[in-house]
Amino acid sequence: MLTYNLVDGEQEFLYVYLYKCIRDDIIAGKIKSGEKLPSKRNFAKNLGVSVITVENSYEQLMAEGYIYSVPKRGFYVCELKDTGVQPRRISGQGISLEREVSSYIADFSSNQTDAAVFPFSVWTKTIREIMNENQQQLMVNPPCGGIMELRVRIALYLKEFRGMQVNPEQIFIGAGTEYLYSLIIQLLGERIKYGVENPGYPKIAQIYSRMRVPYEYVEMDAQGIMPGTLEEKGIDVIHISPSHHFPTGIVMPIARRYELLSWAAGKPDRYIIEDDYDSELRFAGRPISTLYSIDGSDKTIYMNTFAKTLCSTVRISYMVLPQILMERFYKSLAFYSCTVSNFEQYTLARFMENGSFEKHMNRLRNYYQKKRNRILQVFKDRLRNERITIIESDTGAHFIMDIHTDKTEDWIVKEAMKRGIKMAPLSQYYFGKVPWCAKRFVMNYSSISMDKIEEIAGLLSEIIEI
Amino acid sequence: MLTYNLVDGEQEFLYVYLYKCIRDDIIAGKIKSGEKLPSKRNFAKNLGVSVITVENSYEQLMAEGYIYSVPKRGFYVCELKDTGVQPRRISGQGISLEREVSSYIADFSSNQTDAAVFPFSVWTKTIREIMNENQQQLMVNPPCGGIMELRVRIALYLKEFRGMQVNPEQIFIGAGTEYLYSLIIQLLGERIKYGVENPGYPKIAQIYSRMRVPYEYVEMDAQGIMPGTLEEKGIDVIHISPSHHFPTGIVMPIARRYELLSWAAGKPDRYIIEDDYDSELRFAGRPISTLYSIDGSDKTIYMNTFAKTLCSTVRISYMVLPQILMERFYKSLAFYSCTVSNFEQYTLARFMENGSFEKHMNRLRNYYQKKRNRILQVFKDRLRNERITIIESDTGAHFIMDIHTDKTEDWIVKEAMKRGIKMAPLSQYYFGKVPWCAKRFVMNYSSISMDKIEEIAGLLSEIIEI
Numbered sequence: 001m002l003t004y005n006l007v008d009g010e011q012e013f014l015y016v017y018l019y020k021c022i023r024d025d026i027i028a029g030k031i032k033s034g035e036k037l038p039s040k041r042n043f044a045k046n047l048g049v050s051v052i053t054v055e056n057s058y059e060q061l062m063a064e065g066y067i068y069s070v071p072k073r074g075f076y077v078c079e080l081k082d083t084g085v086q087p088r089r090i091s092g093q094g095i096s097l098e099r100e101v102s103s104y105i106a107d108f109s110s111n112q113t114d115a116a117v118f119p120f121s122v123w124t125k126t127i128r129e130i131m132n133e134n135q136q137q138l139m140v141n142p143p144c145g146g147i148m149e150l151r152v153r154i155a156l157y158l159k160e161f162r163g164m165q166v167n168p169e170q171i172f173i174g175a176g177t178e179y180l181y182s183l184i185i186q187l188l189g190e191r192i193k194y195g196v197e198n199p200g201y202p203k204i205a206q207i208y209s210r211m212r213v214p215y216e217y218v219e220m221d222a223q224g225i226m227p228g229t230l231e232e233k234g235i236d237v238i239h240i241s242p243s244h245h246f247p248t249g250i251v252m253p254i255a256r257r258y259e260l261l262s263w264a265a266g267k268p269d270r271y272i273i274e275d276d277y278d279s280e281l282r283f284a285g286r287p288i289s290t291l292y293s294i295d296g297s298d299k300t301i302y303m304n305t306f307a308k309t310l311c312s313t314v315r316i317s318y319m320v321l322p323q324i325l326m327e328r329f330y331k332s333l334a335f336y337s338c339t340v341s342n343f344e345q346y347t348l349a350r351f352m353e354n355g356s357f358e359k360h361m362n363r364l365r366n367y368y369q370k371k372r373n374r375i376l377q378v379f380k381d382r383l384r385n386e387r388i389t390i391i392e393s394d395t396g397a398h399f400i401m402d403i404h405t406d407k408t409e410d411w412i413v414k415e416a417m418k419r420g421i422k423m424a425p426l427s428q429y430y431f432g433k434v435p436w437c438a439k440r441f442v443m444n445y446s447s448i449s450m451d452k453i454e455e456i457a458g459l460l461s462e463i464i465e466i
Numbered sequence: 467m468l469t470y471n472l473v474d475g476e477q478e479f480l481y482v483y484l485y486k487c488i489r490d491d492i493i494a495g496k497i498k499s500g501e502k503l504p505s506k507r508n509f510a511k512n513l514g515v516s517v518i519t520v521e522n523s524y525e526q527l528m529a530e531g532y533i534y535s536v537p538k539r540g541f542y543v544c545e546l547k548d549t550g551v552q553p554r555r556i557s558g559q560g561i562s563l564e565r566e567v568s569s570y571i572a573d574f575s576s577n578q579t580d581a582a583v584f585p586f587s588v589w590t591k592t593i594r595e596i597m598n599e600n601q602q603q604l605m606v607n608p609p610c611g612g613i614m615e616l617r618v619r620i621a622l623y624l625k626e627f628r629g630m631q632v633n634p635e636q637i638f639i640g641a642g643t644e645y646l647y648s649l650i651i652q653l654l655g656e657r658i659k660y661g662v663e664n665p666g667y668p669k670i671a672q673i674y675s676r677m678r679v680p681y682e683y684v685e686m687d688a689q690g691i692m693p694g695t696l697e698e699k700g701i702d703v704i705h706i707s708p709s710h711h712f713p714t715g716i717v718m719p720i721a722r723r724y725e726l727l728s729w730a731a732g733k734p735d736r737y738i739i740e741d742d743y744d745s746e747l748r749f750a751g752r753p754i755s756t757l758y759s760i761d762g763s764d765k766t767i768y769m770n771t772f773a774k775t776l777c778s779t780v781r782i783s784y785m786v787l788p789q790i791l792m793e794r795f796y797k798s799l800a801f802y803s804c805t806v807s808n809f810e811q812y813t814l815a816r817f818m819e820n821g822s823f824e825k826h827m828n829r830l831r832n833y834y835q836k837k838r839n840r841i842l843q844v845f846k847d848r849l850r851n852e853r854i855t856i857i858e859s860d861t862g863a864h865f866i867m868d869i870h871t872d873k874t875e876d877w878i879v880k881e882a883m884k885r886g887i888k889m890a891p892l893s894q895y896y897f898g899k900v901p902w903c904a905k906r907f908v909m910n911y912s913s914i915s916m917d918k919i920e921e922i923a924g925l926l927s928e929i930i931e932i
Contacts, residue, residue: 016752027760056751059750059751060751060752063717063750063751063754063860064717064719064720064754064755065689065717065718065719065720065721065722065723066719066720078719078720078721079721080720080721080724081721081724081725084728084731085724085727085728085731085760085761085762085763088631088758088759088760088761088762088764110607111607112605112606112607113605114605115601115602115604115605118601118604118605120597120601123597124593124594124597124598127590127593127597128590128594131586131589131590131593132590135581135584135586136581138581138584138777138779139578139579139580139581139584139777139778139779139913140578140779141576141577141578141778141779142779165554175641175645175781175805175806175807176803176805178802178803179641179645179805182648186676186677190678202801203801206801210652210798210799211652212656223531251529251530251531252531253530253531253532253544254530254531254532254544254546255531255544255545255546255547256531257531258546258547258549259547259549261549262549262550265550284525284529285481285522285525285526285529286482286485286526288529288530289530292554293554294493294554295554296554298554311604311605312605312607313604313605313606313607313608313807313808313809314807314808314809315641315803315804315805315806315807316807332676333676335668335669335672336644337642337644337781338781339641339642339645339781339805340641340781340807341641341779341780341781341782341806341807341810342779342780343779343780343810344807344809344810394529447605
């Protein structure tokens with residue numbers, strides 16, 4: 001009779017161990033298909049366990065289809081056809097608990113937020129309030145565009161700070177701008193040709209490519225994208241950041257904006273995606289007005305994110321769809337669940353409602369302005385002035401720096417890397433030929449530690465002054 | 467000379483108000499292109515404001531491209547070509563603060579989690595710990611698959627509770643199973659034909675359709691999907707829930723599993739997507755073993771979610787990719803940012819690490835079993851037994867109920883709706899012809915309030931017993 005040594009199985013429930021023993025023997029062919037298993041009572045007696053243990057094992061084997069029961073006769077092994085399937089080899093490799101830690105002293109390619117500027121205490125307090133007061137609401141599946149409370153707050157914010165009149169129903173919240181992009185592509189369909197700014201944010205073209213829609217790079221002049229080029233190339237949808245182009249920092253003048261809007265109004269399927277990713281972080285004056293706010297033809301898809309204004313690791317972005325696209329979205333894409341957790345949506349809504357967001361934004365602007373001034377001052381003091389040119393714009397958490405040297409860009413990047421500094425050459429944001437010779441770098445300073453700025457400048461001077 | 471009444475603008479910064487006045491006059495053509503603006507000093511004197519106010523307005527107008535300056539001569543209005551663009555009409559519609567509130571007494575179509583079962587206090591405590599202890603880490607952009615801490619915890623969980631040996635690098639965390647689906651489609655490419663279980667979860671086909679990849683419905687027998695049909699239809703990738711099919715509750719027997727694995731091993735591009743969405747909520751015995759754990763050919767993409775085990779509004783799901791697909795992912799899709807917020811990833815990792823998740827799962831299983839038993843008992847007591855048949859499976863938060871009546875399914879749905887009860891006919895989960903005549907309903911009970919179950923049964927009896 002079938003027997004197993006159940007002492008080995010002490011660490012598990014007995015019945016689980018027994019189930020596994022029988023299962024493995026069936027898989028290995030040691031118990032043949034059609035074979036009758038011992039009766040529960042006899043088997044239990046033989047193994048020295050309770051009948052319930054055998055019963056539980058048999059039930060698990062039945063549930064998974066290894067055995068079947070014939071009423072009043074007993075339990076039989078199912079037929080497993082020889083499908084030639086190999087059993088899974090368990091690799092010896094254990095689960096590693098190591099984490100990667102960035103070893104840079106300074107990473108000028110990163111948009112990460114400095115922990116010093118995240119409003120930890122207010123955010124934690126707000127979460128606690130929400131978790132106490134909104135328990136029922138937190139469990140309610142939100143509409144596809146996100147919870148109404150947050151969309152209303154965003155609409156009010158856009159009205160007050162960006163001069164935009166939008167209805168909360170036009171606002172769609174999603175886990176990052178990249179995700180919203182995939183929705184836009186699904187919304188507009190594949191018969192659309194997308195234009196990508198050159199230079200620009202490299203992920204945009206990667207998303208078009210992975211989503212398998214046609215796209216083409218479009219050159220810019222000093223005012224941004226040219227409508228004539230869009231006509232020539234047969235572009236239908238163009239992604240731009242008119243208030244602060246990434247990475248060049250160009251602010252598109254109002255005349256060019258009107259020309260672009262006129263281009264968009266020329267055909268029904270033309271749209272402009274306005275990515276307003278960091279224009280709220282303008283230090284001088286107020287933020288540049290949005291294209292959306294002057295667009296009377298309703299051809300602008302407005303996108304924004306809390307990655308810069310809160311932190312890059314809270315994944316909350318939103319888009320404002322024109323009326324016609326909003327209706328299309330509700331018709332064809334409303335089945336999608338919102339990708340942002342209710343917990344964070346309610347927390348952010350409350351954070352905006354009670355004035356914390358506005359306070360935080362003022363603090364943030366102040367912080368970045370000071371940080372930028374300090375970095376530029378240290379660079380000015382420590383680096384030879386004829387070797388660098390800073391190209392400033394008043395916005396956001398990066399500036400452009402030209403390095404005047406005979407060394408190649410590659411050489412600079414490698415030498416910096418040796419010293420623990422990651423540089424981001426502007427040429428990386430170009431597709432194809434780069435139209436100048438200067439060694440030009442994008443300097444994202446949001447993640448740079450102020451305590452190390454003297455050291456960083458010292459290391460840079462070693463490279464620049466050779 | 468140009469003049470404005472700056473008293474109206476009290477509510478805003480004076481310079482912003484002045485900027486808007488000038489801007490609107492330029493747009494309206496009241497100030498012509500090429501026209502010279504008053505000097506800052508004269509204008510300030512004339513308006514009775516400080517020079518700095520005028521200076522700030524001019525700077526904003528320059529930044530946005532409405533005016534330009536000629537050194538030593540002054541400020542001039544830019545040329546705005548008549549592009550025929552209409553100004554945006556501001557609709558009178560205000561921002562509505564209303565929220566939609568579900569008015570159902572019982573919604574059997576909803577998978578929402580009952581607030582009574584969410585571990586609010588432990589979750590809040592865990593967030594607070596994370597917010598205190600992990601401030602630096604929280605700001606670090608995670609790898610595309612999610613933070614290593616959480617992936618390690620999930621790997622350990624899968625090992626202990628699902629008998630699966632996976633490396634954390636194979637695990638990819640995303641904001642919901644739907645989102646992970648879009649990644650799988652981008653990963654496998656468009657030359658793949660997808661199979662959709664019929665009946666099944668309707669969103670799967672919707673996602674394929676919106677992502678514009680070829681797919682076909684595949685019929686099932688009592689054991690699930692048939693490999694022969696997959697061959698006939700030329701399917702490459704099939705989505706199944708072998709441990710607990712939705713909505714029928716079928717558990718795929720081991721023999722059929724091997725046949726399917728053998729089918730998948732037949733061609734390089736064939737894969738099985740195993741959606742293990744609720745098998746952890748099994749009341750009798752242990753969870754059914756996964757297909758992944760017996761697949762020696764590495765053809766199974768395993769997917770799971772915390773929607774059932776935590777709550778449906780925390781958007782955290784994950785997939786385990788076979789080695790070859792994992793490598794392909796890192797090569798072609800690693801540029802995507804992880805869609806789940808660091809805050810919730812770290813919180814969940816800690817929640818799993820300190821044993822809270824296991825405790826919660828035990829409590830949850832217990833809670834659902836009691837809830838299910840209570841509902842079935844009340845139905846048995848209050849509804850005429852010859853009129854209903856409950857088709858039980860031991861798993862998850864739904865069961866199937868047949869109603870025996872001459873009335874149509876539509877009639878039942880409408881009469882229930884009148885009484886505030888939302889029913890989910892199984893036929894809704896079928897594409898095309900439904901192969902039976904019974905009035906069969908999927909009864910999701912996770913969101914049903916236990917306080918109202920007597921009332922709900924009473925209302926159902928009014929319909930069933932006519």
